[in-house]
Amino acid sequence: MHKVSDIASKCGQFSQAPVQSLMPLPAPYDRIADLPPRKVLNQKVLDKIDTSLDGFSALGLARPQTRKEEQKFVERFLSGLEKLLSKENNWTFIEQLKLSLEHCARCQTCVEACPIYTASGHDEVYRPTFRSEVFRRLVNEYAKPGGKALAWLKGEHVELNAATLGRLLESAYRCTLCRRCAQACPMGVDNALLTREVRKLFSMEMGIAPKEIHEKGSMLQLRTGSSTGMNARAVRDNVSFLDGEIRDQTGLRIETPWDKEGADVLLIHNAGEILAWPENPMAFAIILEAAGISWTMSSELAGYDSVNYGLWYDDAQFARVAVRQAEAARKLKVKKIVLGECGHGHKASMVTADRILTGDLNIPRESALVLLRDIVISGRLKLDPSRNDFPVTLHDPCNMVRMMGIVEPQREILRAICPQFREMTPHGVNNYCCGGGSGFAIMSGYNFEDWRFSVAGRTKLKQILDAFADCPSPDVKKYVCAPCSNCKGQFRDLFQYYGVWEKSGILYGGLAELIVNAMADINQPFIKWEFH
Amino acid sequence: MLTVMLISVALVVFLAGNLVRVVKFLRMPSPLRWELYPIPKGPQERQRYGGSYFEDSDWWTKPRASSHKSEAVFVLKEVFLLRGVWENFRGLWLWSWLLHWGLYLYLLITLFAIGEALLPADAGALVLHAALIYGYRLACPLGLAGALGMLAMRSWHPRVRAFTTRTGIFDLLLLGSIFATGNLLLTTGPDGLHSMIRGLARFPTRLGNHSVTWHLHVCLVAFFLAYFPFTHMTHAYMKYFMWHQVRWDDSASVHDPYAAKELAVNLQRKTSWAAAHIAAGGTAAWSEIVADADGNGAGKRA
Amino acid sequence: MDSSQGILQVFTWNNHEVEVDEDGFIQQPELWNDQLALALARTDGVTELTDAHWKIINYIRSYFQEFEIAPMIRKLCKETGFSLREIYDLFPSGPAKGACKVAGLPKPTGCV
Ligand code: SF4
Ligand code: SF4
Numbered sequence: 001m002h003k004v005s006d007i008a009s010k011c012g013q014f015s016q017a018p019v020q021s022l023m024p025l026p027a028p029y030d031r032i033a034d035l036p037p038r039k040v041l042n043q044k045v046l047d048k049i050d051t052s053l054d055g056f057s058a059l060g061l062a063r064p065q066t067r068k069e070e071q072k073f074v075e076r077f078l079s080g081l082e083k084l085l086s087k088e089n090n091w092t093f094i095e096q097l098k099l100s101l102e103h104c105a106r107c108q109t110c111v112e113a114c115p116i117y118t119a120s121g122h123d124e125v126y127r128p129t130f131r132s133e134v135f136r137r138l139v140n141e142y143a144k145p146g147g148k149a150l151a152w153l154k155g156e157h158v159e160l161n162a163a164t165l166g167r168l169l170e171s172a173y174r175c176t177l178c179r180r181c182a183q184a185c186p187m188g189v190d191n192a193l194l195t196r197e198v199r200k201l202f203s204m205e206m207g208i209a210p211k212e213i214h215e216k217g218s219m220l221q222l223r224t225g226s227s228t229g230m231n232a233r234a235v236r237d238n239v240s241f242l243d244g245e246i247r248d249q250t251g252l253r254i255e256t257p258w259d260k261e262g263a264d265v266l267l268i269h270n271a272g273e274i275l276a277w278p279e280n281p282m283a284f285a286i287i288l289e290a291a292g293i294s295w296t297m298s299s300e301l302a303g304y305d306s307v308n309y310g311l312w313y314d315d316a317q318f319a320r321v322a323v324r325q326a327e328a329a330r331k332l333k334v335k336k337i338v339l340g341e342c343g344h345g346h347k348a349s350m351v352t353a354d355r356i357l358t359g360d361l362n363i364p365r366e367s368a369l370v371l372l373r374d375i376v377i378s379g380r381l382k383l384d385p386s387r388n389d390f391p392v393t394l395h396d397p398c399n400m401v402r403m404m405g406i407v408e409p410q411r412e413i414l415r416a417i418c419p420q421f422r423e424m425t426p427h428g429v430n431n432y433c434c435g436g437g438s439g440f441a442i443m444s445g446y447n448f449e450d451w452r453f454s455v456a457g458r459t460k461l462k463q464i465l466d467a468f469a470d471c472p473s474p475d476v477k478k479y480v481c482a483p484c485s486n487c488k489g490q491f492r493d494l495f496q497y498y499g500v501w502e503k504s505g506i507l508y509g510g511l512a513e514l515i516v517n518a519m520a521d522i523n524q525p526f527i528k529w530e531f532h
Numbered sequence: 533m534l535t536v537m538l539i540s541v542a543l544v545v546f547l548a549g550n551l552v553r554v555v556k557f558l559r560m561p562s563p564l565r566w567e568l569y570p571i572p573k574g575p576q577e578r579q580r581y582g583g584s585y586f587e588d589s590d591w592w593t594k595p596r597a598s599s600h601k602s603e604a605v606f607v608l609k610e611v612f613l614l615r616g617v618w619e620n621f622r623g624l625w626l627w628s629w630l631l632h633w634g635l636y637l638y639l640l641i642t643l644f645a646i647g648e649a650l651l652p653a654d655a656g657a658l659v660l661h662a663a664l665i666y667g668y669r670l671a672c673p674l675g676l677a678g679a680l681g682m683l684a685m686r687s688w689h690p691r692v693r694a695f696t697t698r699t700g701i702f703d704l705l706l707l708g709s710i711f712a713t714g715n716l717l718l719t720t721g722p723d724g725l726h727s728m729i730r731g732l733a734r735f736p737t738r739l740g741n742h743s744v745t746w747h748l749h750v751c752l753v754a755f756f757l758a759y760f761p762f763t764h765m766t767h768a769y770m771k772y773f774m775w776h777q778v779r780w781d782d783s784a785s786v787h788d789p790y791a792a793k794e795l796a797v798n799l800q801r802k803t804s805w806a807a808a809h810i811a812a813g814g815t816a817a818w819s820e821i822v823a824d825a826d827g828n829g830a831g832k833r834a
Numbered sequence: 835m836d837s838s839q840g841i842l843q844v845f846t847w848n849n850h851e852v853e854v855d856e857d858g859f860i861q862q863p864e865l866w867n868d869q870l871a872l873a874l875a876r877t878d879g880v881t882e883l884t885d886a887h888w889k890i891i892n893y894i895r896s897y898f899q900e901f902e903i904a905p906m907i908r909k910l911c912k913e914t915g916f917s918l919r920e921i922y923d924l925f926p927s928g929p930a931k932g933a934c935k936v937a938g939l940p941k942p943t944g945c946v
Contacts, residue, residue, distance in 0.1 A: 002694065045843070045856070060856070079806065088801045091561035091818075099557070099774050103767040106700055107628070108692045109621040129695060155698040182568055186616030187767045188774025193566065207807035216943040219809065224902075228944030234901040241909050272945030275906045307945055316810045319822045336590070342945070350586065351565050354785050358792035362785060364592045374589050405569040405584025405782075429569045429582035442945055445856055485945045532918070 002124050007134050007167050008159035014125055014167055017054040017451070021121030023458060026465050028503055035454065036497060039447040049446070050166035054125055057446040058173035059210050061166055070162040077165055080205030081143050084197060089204075092315045097197050100189045101136050104129070110191065113184040115432045115459035116174065126455070128181040128191040131171040134158060135198055138168075172198040173210065176437030176456060177312065178398045183430070196438075199313040209313050213439040217309040218317040222324070226271040226305035235304050238274050239297065242282050250522045254285050259332060260296035265371070266334040267295050268325065270342035270485040271305035273510075277488060280341060283512035283526065284368070290519070291375045296332065303328025306345030307485075311352060312438045322353035326361040336364040338371050341510045343397030343484035344437075347404055367400065369483060372515060373409035376416055382520040385417045390477055392418040392514070393467040395460075395491075396431035397484035405429070410483055410511055417518040418481075424467045432459045434482070436490025453497040457490060461498065464506065474505035477529050483511040492532070501531040535750045539732065542754035549761025550769070557773050561801075562794050568779045572602035584782060592786050603780070610771075612636075623689065627681030634675020634711055641667035645729035661726070668725040672714035679708030703763065706756055713749035720745060847873035857931065859941040866938030874936045878927045887924055887936075889914050894937040904934045904942055 006014065019032050028034075041051070050061045064070040083089035084097065110128055111117055117126045124130060137158045141151040151157045158164065175195045182190040203209040211217075221227040226235065239256050246254050257263065267288070273280045288295045298304055302324035310318025329337050339346050350365045357363075375381060394414055400406045407428045414421040424431070434441070435457030443452070468478050482488050491508035500506050507529060517526040570582030574597045578587070585591045609615040614632060617625045645664050648657055683704045686696040717725045720743055728746055760766065767774075785791035799819040805811050810821060842861060845854040848869060853861040858877055860866065871891060872883050880887070893914050897905040907929050911918055918929070925932030930942050 004695070076806070083803075083805060087561055089803045089805055091798045091801055092564045093566075095557065095560040095563040095773070096566055096778050098560070099770065099778065103764050103770055103774065105764050105767065106692070106695045106697060107617070107621070107624060108695055109617050109624065111691065113620060124694065133695065153698075179568055182779075184616065184620040186610065186614065186620075187764075188771055188779055190566075190568075190778070204805040204807050204810055207809065212943065216941075220943055226944060228942070228946055229903045231902065234903050237901065238906055238909070241906070241912075245908065270945050275942075275944075276946040278906060278908055305944075316805065316821050319818075320824070323822055351567065354565050355562070355791055355795060356564070358785055358795050364590070364786070366589065366591070367586060370587060370589050402569055403567065404586050405571065405578075405582055406586050407569075407581050407583045408578075409587055442943075489945060530918075 004130070004133050004137065004156075005158050008161055008164040010161070010163050013052055013055050015054045015123050017056070017120065017123055017125070017455070019454065021123065022454060023119045023121055023462070025458070025462055026469070029461070029465070029498055036450075038450045038454075041447055045446070050170065051446075052163060053167045053170040054123075054174070054451070056170075056448055056451040058170060058443055058448045058451075059208065060446055061169060061208065063166065064162045073162055073165060074160055076206050077160075077201070078142060080201040081139065083205060084201050085139070085143055090200075090315075093193070093197065093200075096190065096193050100132075100191070100194050101139055103187050104132065104136065104189045105187060106133070107186075109186055110181040110184045110189075113180040115178070115180065115435070116176070116456055119458035120455050125171065126174055128175070131168065131175070131198065132189075132191045132194045134164070134168055134171075135194055138164075168198060169202050169208065172196075172202075173438075173440075173443075174451075174456075176398075176433045176435065176440060178433035178437050179402055180430075180432070183402065196312065200315060203314040204316060210439060210443050210445070212442045212445070213309040213312060214314070214317070217307075217439075217442075218314070218321060221302060221305060221307065221309075222317075222320060225301040225303070227307050227309065228271045228275055228305070230271055230275070230305075232299040232301070232304070235271065235274065236299055238278075239281065242274070242278050243285070245278065246282050246286060249282075249524065250286065250526070252286060252289070252522075254289050256285050257296045258299055262333050263296035264294040264335045265296070265338045266303075266329050266332055266336070267297055267338050267340060267368070268304065268306040268345070269297075269340035270307055270345055272307070272485050272489070273340065273342075277485070277510065279513050279526070279528075280510040283510070283516040284340065286516050286519070286522075287372065287375060287381070287512060290521075291378075291380045293371075293375075295338075296334065298328045298332055300328035300331060303332075306339050306342045306349065308345060308348035308353075309439060311344050311348040318348065318352070319356050322349060322356055323361065325349060326353075326357045326363055329363045330360060334363065336366050338366050338368050340368050341483040341485065341512065343399035343486060346397075346406070347399035351404060367404075367406050367409070369400070369406055369409040369413075369511065372512060373412050376413050376515060381515070383417055383515070383518045384520040385419050385518055387518045387520075387525065388418045388514055389420060390479060391420045391422065391468055391471055392479045392481055393422055393424055393464065394427070395424070395434060395464075395480055395482040395484075395487055395508075396427055396429075397482070397487050398431065398433050398437055400484065401431060402429050410481075413511065413515065414481065417514060422467055424463045432463055434460050434487040434490040435494065436486050441486040441489035441493070449493065449497075452490075453494050457494040460490075461494060461500070465504065468504065468506065472504060474501075474503060476505055478504070478506045479514070479527070480506060480508040481511055481514060482508050495531070507531060535747050535754075536732065539750055539754040539757070542757040546757040546760060549758075550766065553761055553766055553770070557770070561798055563778070565781060566778055567782045571780045571782055572606040573598050573780065573782065576602075592784065596783075596787060603776075607775070621691070623691070624682075624685055627678050627685055629678070630674050631678025631682055631707065634671050634673075634678050635707070637667060637671035638675060638711075638714070641671060642729055645726055649730040665726050668714065669718055672711045672718060672725070675711035676708060676715060679704050679711060683708065699763075703765070706752065706759075710749065710752045710756060713745055713752060716745045717743075717749055725749075845873075855941060857935070857941055859935050860938055861940075863938050863940075871936050871938065874938075875925075878925065878932055878936075880925065880936075883936075884924075886916070886920075890916065890921065890924065890933050891937045894933060894939065898937070898939055904930065904939050 049057050050063050051057045064073050114128045120126045137156050141147045172195050177192045179192040217227045224231045243254055243256055246252055269281050308321045440452050588594050614629050617628050641664055648660050801818055802815045804815045842853045844851050852865045921929050
């Protein structure tokens, strides 16, 4: 068994993360031998990057090559640690940080709640308390007066070297911030919060973060308006193409309104929807027009992309994006912002940014699920549930459900329009994360995807298969409703990895698509049963 | 005499230490929201599945329902039944419950005993007196059993063993020996522990002859009191912050007249985060950091 | 160490060198030419670039020049007349990781 202090070990891999220990999946996914082989990194890459946690790499962190570089790395970490613990630099989260650092009883009540730890077959490196405990000990030993002496006395010494830091950093990207463990903790300690603080320290002090969420994510969004790199011209071009697609597919003539001042609703999608799942923004346009809602989209910088990756790793990036989005809405003098099917965008804007957006930036923000529920229940659309007569289950995006309490609106809709709707177990606020949370769904560097699918997404896959256990045949087409772009990205890649479409006939998609699919006035089925 | 001084000093440290901790957290800048559902607020119907006011359309125009009753029920279940441990770690529950109840009873009976000692003796006091003695007879064995069980769990159970620390063992040994000496006192004197409290509560300048066990017990309690404020055991009351101010704090800034003021103060704070996209080696106010559109480093380079 | 994450590799073709990221997307778009496109296609097991390939590559490149981003897949299909399946047949790694890579575009970003 590993000791916490082994994190500093200079040689070898902390965990081998063996495939044999993984939690078993139901047939036909039960044969380990059928798994796609893990990607083998070439030696040149392995020599340069740190994979000493579990053989995987999310960041491709360069190992310090000399003693001097290592010393510098440690020094910068320590100066970051000091800032993390100061009100001036971390007024945003210092209270929660200190509460969680100082009140853990190390009772391990929380650990079985973690879908990653259990899916791995209880690999100690993924235990929710493991990284927290390492971090806590580093804080106690290196950031408090008398810390060194106390650490020796208490037997809690952890050596601070490049190995410790490399592993701590990577381990902060083995947790999806789903906060299931926090729910289980009787003290109210939040291991996910601690994970996020570790990520923050590395990003805000040293500029170290996965490039997909920083350099090609929030930085790109601030520069071009969207983390997809779509500038205002590109997004308008794409959406007008989609207007044409709606016409071709349904015969409806819709022109998506742009920058309409004084509209009731400013709809902000996750811009990734427009590029990768265009049927979702199309469905929204159809529904809003059919229901006679006064709505608009914005072509202002950040006004057409609800993502805010800073939520996962960096408070400065977080605040910048949140403020830009609110400014776009203020300019249009809309009554409210409605957030499309994007979980983290919901939480970022409606919850976490709440105390950053005061005064005239505090434009009311509402969930699209609520608006859709009102439309469906009001009877304004002619809906024919028999068009959705296939098995449907619902995925609860952690950010909308566990962290915002938006549980019932999506269910009210499904109960009204999907005769074969069934719940997963557990669901609602106790759901399991899709395994793509906190940025993982868009992270694919090195061999990270192997981990994302074989470990992080495992529990969810099992849950989905279990929900459809009564109709496993690939001939029965089934639908996982996932009202969140990130979750959809994870499902797409996860299903592809295991061949779920071929073996089980399970498709995934959003909520709005199901509504349009049930609209009696539209001739063809809106949902296309092709995997994409 | 020394023993009496010790416990007096310990009491002062206990009160001051806890006060400092509470004040430290009260003075923290008000943090960003980070709530976690289910939250025991709002209509019962919603609480059943953990729903929130975000489920209402135009939620900002609706009145906010808070239900202190639900919160109280939740807290009571947590405190007296250890609901969280019951649901998530059944194997630990019994021992933890015994230990907690040992502590609760010990504390409660001690408070009563002090009260009783200060009151003039009459017939009513006699009844109370008897109740107190039985109270201690219950508290000490419960606590001892809990501490021993927890020690066993900590040392052998695979789920916790690797995360057992020296302090973890020390804390349990300390609590265990308090309850053990308490048990001994119950067997030695006519009304052991109770007369100890009586003796102490009257602040005697001269104590009668007391057994070694008596002194030992008082010293252990004194040590525990002085040690407590510096440990995670303060979770006993710090939970207030963790639950009410973090997990359950869903108060929206539209309804909070102070939110804008607090934000203004926070935006004036200076930050020196060194990454290139923040202060880049210098310092800058948070307002400048947020305004820096390209994320090119708002810090004034030194 | 600010940009330490993300190790670039060198891709060699016909005695030329170009930097690529770990998914094989070239980092120096100015070095792109027909031969490099073919060499990149070979890494995905495509041995020659037919007119059909070029139709797709050219569309992607011209769209990128105008909008600084890869075209959406639906649009790509519609404008070139190929179905998604056909695109996969031509570029086994798919439109984003295959066709865009061969066309010398940067790797797609954001929630896509
Ligand atoms: S986080 Fe909570 S449940 Fe987990 S070990 Fe710490 S106190 Fe126990
Ligand atoms: S937040 Fe979720 S993934 Fe992270 S440790 Fe807790 S339960 Fe596991």
